[in-house]
Amino acid sequence: xxxTVFVVGIDGSDAGERALAFxxxxxxxxxxxxxxxxxxxxxxxxSFQTKEENEMRHKRREEEISLAHSRVLDPAVVATADDDxxxxxxxxxxxxxxxxxxxxxKHGAAQIFVGRVGIRGLKERVFGGVTGRLVASAxxxxxxxx
Amino acid sequence: MKNLLIAVMLAVLTPLAAFAxxxxxxxxINDAFASSTGWFVSLIFSPLPFDVAGxxxxxxxxxxxxGATVFTIYFGLVQLRAFGHAIxxxxxxxxxxxxxGEVSHFxxxxxxxxxxxxxxNIAGVAVAVSxxxxxxxxxxxxxxxxxxxxxxxxxxxxxxxxxxxxxxxxSGGPMYYMTKGFAERGLPGxxxxxxxxxxxxxxxxxxxxxxxxxxxxxxxxxGIVGDYPGWITGVIFAIVVFLVIVGGIKSxxxxxxxxxxxxxxMYVLVALIILLVNYDKxxxxxxxxxxxxxxxxxxxxxxxxxxxxxxxxxxxxxxxxVGSAAIAxxxxxxxEPVTEGVVSLLEPFIDTVVICxxxxxxxxxxxVLVVDPATGNYVLNEAGxxxxxxxxxxxxxxxxxxxxxxxxxxxxxxxxxxxxxxFSTMISWSYYGLKAWTYLVGEGAAKELTFKIIFCLFVIxxxxxxxxxxxxxxxxxxxxxxxxxxxxxYFLMPVVKAxxxxxxxxxxxxxxxxxx
Numbered sequence: 001x002x003x004t005v006f007v008v009g010i011d012g013s014d015a016g017e018r019a020l021a022f023x024x025x026x027x028x029x030x031x032x033x034x035x036x037x038x039x040x041x042x043x044x045x046x047s048f049q050t051k052e053e054n055e056m057r058h059k060r061r062e063e064e065i066s067l068a069h070s071r072v073l074d075p076a077v078v079a080t081a082d083d084d085x086x087x088x089x090x091x092x093x094x095x096x097x098x099x100x101x102x103x104x105x106k107h108g109a110a111q112i113f114v115g116r117v118g119i120r121g122l123k124e125r126v127f128g129g130v131t132g133r134l135v136a137s138a139x140x141x142x143x144x145x146x
Numbered sequence: 147m148k149n150l151l152i153a154v155m156l157a158v159l160t161p162l163a164a165f166a167x168x169x170x171x172x173x174x175i176n177d178a179f180a181s182s183t184g185w186f187v188s189l190i191f192s193p194l195p196f197d198v199a200g201x202x203x204x205x206x207x208x209x210x211x212x213g214a215t216v217f218t219i220y221f222g223l224v225q226l227r228a229f230g231h232a233i234x235x236x237x238x239x240x241x242x243x244x245x246x247g248e249v250s251h252f253x254x255x256x257x258x259x260x261x262x263x264x265x266x267n268i269a270g271v272a273v274a275v276s277x278x279x280x281x282x283x284x285x286x287x288x289x290x291x292x293x294x295x296x297x298x299x300x301x302x303x304x305x306x307x308x309x310x311x312x313x314x315x316x317s318g319g320p321m322y323y324m325t326k327g328f329a330e331r332g333l334p335g336x337x338x339x340x341x342x343x344x345x346x347x348x349x350x351x352x353x354x355x356x357x358x359x360x361x362x363x364x365x366x367x368x369g370i371v372g373d374y375p376g377w378i379t380g381v382i383f384a385i386v387v388f389l390v391i392v393g394g395i396k397s398x399x400x401x402x403x404x405x406x407x408x409x410x411x412m413y414v415l416v417a418l419i420i421l422l423v424n425y426d427k428x429x430x431x432x433x434x435x436x437x438x439x440x441x442x443x444x445x446x447x448x449x450x451x452x453x454x455x456x457x458x459x460x461x462x463x464x465x466x467x468v469g470s471a472a473i474a475x476x477x478x479x480x481x482e483p484v485t486e487g488v489v490s491l492l493e494p495f496i497d498t499v500v501i502c503x504x505x506x507x508x509x510x511x512x513x514v515l516v517v518d519p520a521t522g523n524y525v526l527n528e529a530g531x532x533x534x535x536x537x538x539x540x541x542x543x544x545x546x547x548x549x550x551x552x553x554x555x556x557x558x559x560x561x562x563x564x565x566x567x568x569f570s571t572m573i574s575w576s577y578y579g580l581k582a583w584t585y586l587v588g589e590g591a592a593k594e595l596t597f598k599i600i601f602c603l604f605v606i607x608x609x610x611x612x613x614x615x616x617x618x619x620x621x622x623x624x625x626x627x628x629x630x631x632x633x634x635x636y637f638l639m640p641v642v643k644a645x646x647x648x649x650x651x652x653x654x655x656x657x658x659x660x661x662x
Contacts, residue, residue, distance in 0.1 A: 048403040054249045057247075
């Protein structure tokens with residue numbers, strides 16, 4: 001039986017937790033399943049920064065990655081892994097929709113699970129929220145947990 | 147803590163500002179500066195011992211032209227060959243997704259540009275065109291194109307020889323490539339050049355990067371709201387600069403970083419609209435630019451006058467060869483120093499070839515320069531030093547008047563743009579000055595604070611006093627940076643060539659791959 005991969009987006013929120021719990025349930029039901037948990041740090045290479053920010057950027061990036069691991073990702077990986085499901089944890093910088101779909105492609109995932117993120121501001125009303133963009137652009141089925 | 151710092155700052159600065167406003171003190175400072183530094187200014191701007199086409203020619207202009215030409219030839223027209231690749235790099239086509247979150251090429255370019263796009267593009271071009279005629283534009287564009295090779299050289303070296311510290315921060319720039327690069331090649335004198343460069347850079351940052359900006363910003367504000375004491379502008383600017391560079395109020399800097407590119411784009415768009423509305427005159431304007439470039443069309447100094455103005459203002463505006471950009475670009479964490487050099491060559495292109503040319507075309511087309519209908523030549527002012535303008539304005543006011551022929555409201559937008567540009571240039575140069583300062587005196591919170599406070603004091607002096615001699619001196623300092631920097635670039639250019647050849651060979655062979 002071939003291995004099935006699910007990509008799960010987590011962000012430390014309750015919705016993310018629910019998405020992870022739901023994905024784990026599915027994974028157990030499917031059997032021989034790997035969950036790729038991903039925490040995305042929102043980042044655009046086209047934002048404007050000051051010279052001091054540029055100078056300290058590398059250090060900040062390392063700090064952001066280590067915080068994401070220690071506060072959200074590593075506890076989630078530990079809590080999720082058991083005999084039936086194997087778990088990989090990834091932290092990435094970039095656009096959430098792009099990163100999750102990229103991971104799905106890379107691991108040949110069957111599905112992406114995310115928690116629903118409410119529309120937060122004017123920008124998202126105009127350009128669509130993260131989940132909306134993910135649904136619009138994903139190459140595999142996306143399950144959104146309310 | 148921040149409030150305490152601000153209170154102390156205000157207590158120190160207010161009496162000092164009032165003092166600086168004192169006319170007799172202005173005169174004293176002027177006289178003291180002129181007598182102690184005049185020799186340096188004369189040395190930097192002294193003419194060549196022989197006349198060029200019947201006119202005297204400052205050697206420093208020749209120095210910049212020769213430098214840029216040598217780099218252009220030595221690197222085989224890298225500005226043309228690598229132009230497309232530069233755009234791919236900025237778009238992120240070659241960025242490794244695993245490095246996401248580090249400073250991108252786009253961010254490095256945008257940050258460096260926010261330091262160079264400014265008064266040079268608005269006031270400097272107006273000065274060049276009013277003194278040198280539209281023909282100055284031709285030489286300015288040529289200087290911009292040649293300057294791309296100088297930028298490529300210095301920014302590649304800046305990244306290659308930067309210092310990376312244990313805490314992950316980086317420091318780079320001419321000081322570092324002079325010491326480390328010279329030592330690596332077994333050449334003597336690297337340390338001497340580095341110290342000289344750092345000294346000139348500190349004075350350049352206090353002068354052209356600070357006092358001149360504060361002075362012009364005050365001139366612009368008082369032009370709109372009416373005349374009032376300069377120290378008021380100075381104190382306000384000093385407080386905001388203080389909040390950003392000492393208080394670490396990043397939000398102000400971040401707002402500036404966002405608004406400045408927006409202003410730059412808006413400036414170009416408005417210029418384009420004016421040009422489109424007057425599309426029938428564009429051919430004529432280019433005709434004036436080409437004819438003026440070789441005949442001068444009656445301006446003082448003939449075509450040499452046009453050439454000197456064009457080259458001088460291009461250098462002021464895009465800072466190619468000055469070495470400042472190498473400091474800004476060295477923060478990028480790339481495995482290939484050449485990529486940063488390639489990206490940086492877009493800077494003189496955007497700054498000079500695009501933005502400065504827009505200003506020059508609008509001034510030429512708007513008809514603010516007075517032409518003698520009988521001869522077709524430009525009419526000089528009474529002193530014979532510059533072309534007569536319809537309302538007698540010069541500098542920023544001339545650009546303002548030219549844009550107002552298209553959009554009557556534009557002078558207000560331009561005034562805001564000038565103030566923001568001046569502010570962002572100050573913030574940029576405070577960073578360059580600080581890097582030079584810490585190179586000389588060492589890193590440390592107290593040492594850095596000392597420089598930052600000195601920097602803020604100079605904002606007030608710059609806005610309050612009319613210090614012609616001080617400004618001459620600071621301009622001379624920025625050119626002095628170029629003397630030291632280009633000297634070092636000549637010795638280190640083989641290093642850049644080896645890097646460049648290796649990089650482009652790997653790019654061609656497919657070893658360096660696109661990620662998008």
